[in-house]
Amino acid sequence: MISPAISVFMTVLVLASCCWPPAVDHSPEMDRPPAVIPAEYPAAESFPEGDVSPEDTSTAEAPETGQQAEETPAAEAPETGPQAEEASHVHQWEDIIATVHHEAVIEQVWVVDQEAWDETVPLYETIQTEKCRCRCGMLFDTAEEQWAHAESFSDEEWEQHAGWTSEVVTEEVPAGEEVIHHPEEGHWEVRTIQEAWDEAVVTGQRCAVCGAVTENQ
Numbered sequence: 001m002i003s004p005a006i007s008v009f010m011t012v013l014v015l016a017s018c019c020w021p022p023a024v025d026h027s028p029e030m031d032r033p034p035a036v037i038p039a040e041y042p043a044a045e046s047f048p049e050g051d052v053s054p055e056d057t058s059t060a061e062a063p064e065t066g067q068q069a070e071e072t073p074a075a076e077a078p079e080t081g082p083q084a085e086e087a088s089h090v091h092q093w094e095d096i097i098a099t100v101h102h103e104a105v106i107e108q109v110w111v112v113d114q115e116a117w118d119e120t121v122p123l124y125e126t127i128q129t130e131k132c133r134c135r136c137g138m139l140f141d142t143a144e145e146q147w148a149h150a151e152s153f154s155d156e157e158w159e160q161h162a163g164w165t166s167e168v169v170t171e172e173v174p175a176g177e178e179v180i181h182h183p184e185e186g187h188w189e190v191r192t193i194q195e196a197w198d199e200a201v202v203t204g205q206r207c208a209v210c211g212a213v214t215e216n217q
Helices: 004-019 054-059 067-071 082-087 143-151
Strands: 093-102 105-114 117-134 164-182 185-194 197-207 213-215
Touching: 117 143
Parallel strands: none
Antiparallel strands: 093 197, 105 185, 117 164, 197 213
């Protein structure tokens, strides 16, 4: 019967033989044969220092790939559209002219037909007085005036003027003057100060080549 110690030792040996790498044979027969240089290629000694001979082409740097290759900027595509068209020529600006119509300018004008003036008007008042009416019909302020009137006639005519009667007479007598102011007289007229007219206004510019438009502020 095998003891437990011997069994463990044998197990270690088996595991060691499985994990240990095989021995490498370094005999001359196992060495790599020298490379054969084709006749058309020059000898490596003929290349200057730093150059790569045909044999060393395997060591030349390969083109970058992956993230470094992605970082290389791609060639810009030529511009197209309005920007490319605008960059391809110099603008030739022409004025854009709009016609603005202005209505006639009118105003109300006062036309004087008669200047202002002042008028002086006499004033009267109504009074009642007692007078003497002669037989002939004439009125006298006093009896003395009527008697002098009768005495001026001959005897034959005297009887026609010899008597008088008292009579109350209503009459108007001057009582001064009044100044009346008359304002000027006239009328309103519509007069044209300026006739209607059209104005040419530059509202912007347009390129004669591409049609671009700019507007005046």
